[in-house]
Every structure is written in structure tokens, then in C-alpha cells.
Amino acid sequence: MGRIIEGLWDCKYCDTKAIKGSIRECPNCGKPRDEDTRFYLPSDREKFNYLNEEKSAEISRNPDWLCEYCGSLNSDKNTHCESCGAERTAENPDYFSNIAKMEAKKQSHSEDREVQETPTYNYVKNSYYSSNSKRQEENFFSKNWKWFIIIPLILSVVIGAICLIFIPREENITINDIRWERSISIERYKTVEESDWSVPSGGRILYTQQEIAGYEEVFDHYETYSKEVKKERLVGYEDYVVGYQDLGNGYFEEIIDQRPIYETYYETEDYTEAVYRDEPIYKTKYYYEIERWVYERSVKTSGADKNPYWGELNLNSDERESSRTEYYYIAYVNEKGKKKELSLKYEQWKELEVGDTVKIKKSLFGTGEVIT
Numbered sequence: 001m002g003r004i005i006e007g008l009w010d011c012k013y014c015d016t017k018a019i020k021g022s023i024r025e026c027p028n029c030g031k032p033r034d035e036d037t038r039f040y041l042p043s044d045r046e047k048f049n050y051l052n053e054e055k056s057a058e059i060s061r062n063p064d065w066l067c068e069y070c071g072s073l074n075s076d077k078n079t080h081c082e083s084c085g086a087e088r089t090a091e092n093p094d095y096f097s098n099i100a101k102m103e104a105k106k107q108s109h110s111e112d113r114e115v116q117e118t119p120t121y122n123y124v125k126n127s128y129y130s131s132n133s134k135r136q137e138e139n140f141f142s143k144n145w146k147w148f149i150i151i152p153l154i155l156s157v158v159i160g161a162i163c164l165i166f167i168p169r170e171e172n173i174t175i176n177d178i179r180w181e182r183s184i185s186i187e188r189y190k191t192v193e194e195s196d197w198s199v200p201s202g203g204r205i206l207y208t209q210q211e212i213a214g215y216e217e218v219f220d221h222y223e224t225y226s227k228e229v230k231k232e233r234l235v236g237y238e239d240y241v242v243g244y245q246d247l248g249n250g251y252f253e254e255i256i257d258q259r260p261i262y263e264t265y266y267e268t269e270d271y272t273e274a275v276y277r278d279e280p281i282y283k284t285k286y287y288y289e290i291e292r293w294v295y296e297r298s299v300k301t302s303g304a305d306k307n308p309y310w311g312e313l314n315l316n317s318d319e320r321e322s323s324r325t326e327y328y329y330i331a332y333v334n335e336k337g338k339k340k341e342l343s344l345k346y347e348q349w350k351e352l353e354v355g356d357t358v359k360i361k362k363s364l365f366g367t368g369e370v371i372t
Contacts, residue, residue: 002254004056021250063095063248095248177331188296203288213283
């Protein structure tokens with residue numbers, strides 16, 4: 001059996017709240033508890049009024065009964081109504097029967113009624129369980145509401161910072177220097193020495209030798225180790241409160257259940273593990289010579305004027321042009337007084353002169369374009 005807790009009730013006549021369950025009549029207006037009375041517990045468990053063992057033994061486990069003559073609730077110990085003196089009969093409903101009757105009556109009416117607000121509990125087989133799920137959900141959001149603001153704010157700041165770094169920036173500049181660079185890469189067809197695990201077409205073997213091409217794991221032996229293993233064992237049971245039963249007389253009783261108690265201990269256990277070694281894999285490696293087009297040199301030209309040109313190609317019989325690259329730059333001094341350089345496409349660069357003031361859009365990587 002659980003401990004006995006004194007409940008509370010409200011007077012509907014004078015609106016006095018939280019009257020102790022041991023008091024039958026309202027201390028303010030003198031009206032007794034009636035058919036509309038509902039017993040409840042404080043919403044804060046720290047305010048529960050637990051009775052000692054001596055007083056708990058005096059409390060009846062039976063609900064109050066309702067006098068059908070004056071509508072007053074009376075203790076199960078009374079054979080006559082304390083308010084009007086009417087005798088108790090089998091027809092007098094008890095506290096819970098009256099609640100069921102009142103609820104059925106409410107459902108039969110289509111009109112809305114205002115119901116006096118009391119702490120939220122569920123009645124199940126005359127049992128009184130605290131409905132904490134909604135309260136816990138509200139508490140979660142009330143305690144953590146800051147994080148729902150802070151985390152999105154941090155993410156927006158980070159995303160904004162990244163955008164500021166990578167989004168091209170616009171700037172008004174005055175050009176104080178212009179230059180260009182051009183380069184032609186030249187390849188030469190020549191004999192080179194290479195090595196591989198096979199010989200490509202056109203390759204001429206110089207020599208071969210056995211070399212390590214890789215490794216494979218090969219079982220070697222077993223090793224025995226010890227480890228501390230965490231285990232649990234049942235050492236007993238403990239009582240805990242799963243709800244509260246409304247006794248229907250101004251008092252409540254804890255509903256007790258049991259749960260197992262486990263203790264953690266450690267045991268030393270031996271185990272074995274396979275040990276592997278890396279065994280080299282040998283293969284024939286080929287060393288050969290072969291003709292390849294290989295980078296040989298570049299013909300570069302540059303200047304600080306508006307007349308870019310390509311260098312002259314004097315190719316030998318075993319040479320060829322590989323690729324061409326070209327870069328066109330304007331230089332300026334930014335607002336902080338630092339000298340900067342911007343790479344432009346030729347179509348825009350050729351239209352600019354030293355001393356021109358233009359608006360540019362510059363990327364993080366030094367490239368950009370002229371807007372105006």
C-alpha cells in the first residue's frame with residue numbers, strides 16, 4: 001500500500017480554492033461539499049501533504065456518498081447525512097458513481113457549459129493518475145526556447161559569413177597599371193625510361209626484376225588477452241509511485257509498483273585474437289624505354305602596354321606546340337591603400353587605359369569583370 005495524501009477541493013459557492021480534503025464544509029461560506037465537488041492534488045508534488053502512519057490508518061478507503069435530498073457529500077462512515085439527517089440507502093450514489101452520472105448528463109446536452117478548471121488528471125477505475133506528458137512537453141519548450149532562437153541565428157551568421165567571402169564584391173577603382181602575359185608550351189617527342197607491371201605498346205624492355213607489388217595478410221598465430229567485462233546482476237526490487245488513486249473522500253493513495261534493482265560489477269575474461277602478418281607479393285616489374293611527347297619548354301611574352309603578341313615558334317623536327325595561355329591584368333590601389341591586381345578577359349581588358357575609373361566585380365580568386 002502507498003502513502004495517503006490529503007487532497008484539495010474548491011467551493012463553487014464562494015470560489016474559495018484549495019480547501020483541504022479533511023474539511024467537509026467551506027471555511028469561508030460554510031457550504032458543504034456537494035455533487036459538483038471534485039477532489040484533486042496540487043500540481044507541484046513538493047506541496048503534497050502526506051499523512052503519517054497513525055492518521056493514515058484512520059482514513060477510510062471507501063468514497064463519500066451523496067445525499068439525494070440535500071446533495072451533500074458524506075463520509076462512508078456516516079449512516080445519516082450530516083447536513084439534513086437523511087438516512088443513507090442503497091440508492092445513494094458514491095462519489096465516483098456521481099461523477100459518472102454527471103459526465104453522462106453533460107454529454108447528453110448539446111449546449112456548451114463552462115467547467116470549473118482543476119488540475120489535469122485521468123480517472124481510470126477510480127484511480128487518479130497525474131497527466132504529466134503535456135506539462136513535460138510545455139516544460140521542455142519553456143526551458144529550451146532559447147536554443148530554438150540561438151541555433152538558427154548562429155547558422156544564419158555562418159552562412160552569411162561564407163557568402164560574404166565567396167560572393168564577388170563590387171568596387172570603384174582607378175587603373176594605375178596594365179600588363180599582359182602570354183605563353184606557348186612546346187613538347188618534344190623523345191625516348192624516356194619508364195617502369196610498370198606490364199609493357200605498353202611501343203615499349204622496349206631494358207630489363208626485368210622481381211619486386212614487391214603489394215602485401216596480403218596471412219595468419220600467423222593466436223594471442224591471448226584479458227579484459228574487464230562490465231556485467232549486471234539482480235540484487236532486489238524497489239517500490240516506486242506510478243500514480244495516485246482518488247479515494248473519493250478528500251484523500252488520495254499512492255499506486256505502488258515494483259522495479260528491479262541491478263548492480264554493476266566487473267569480471268576478468270580471457271579472449272584470443274588472431275594475429276596476421278603482412279606477406280609481400282612479388283611480381284615481375286618491367287623497365288623499358290618508349291617514345292613520348294614530353295614538355296620541353298615555353299615561349300613566353302609579356303608587356304606593360306596594350307599590344308600583346310605571341311612569341312615566335314622555332315620548332316625542331318621532333319617538337320610540337322602543346323597549349324597556349326594568356327592573362328590580362330589591371331592594377332589599382334584599393335580603399336585601404338593596398339596595391340591589388342585583377343585578371344580580366346581580353347575583350348574587356350583591351351578597352352581600358354591607365355587612368356580610367358571603372359566599377360569592377362572581384363572574386364576571392366583575383367579574377368573579375370568590369371561592370372561600368
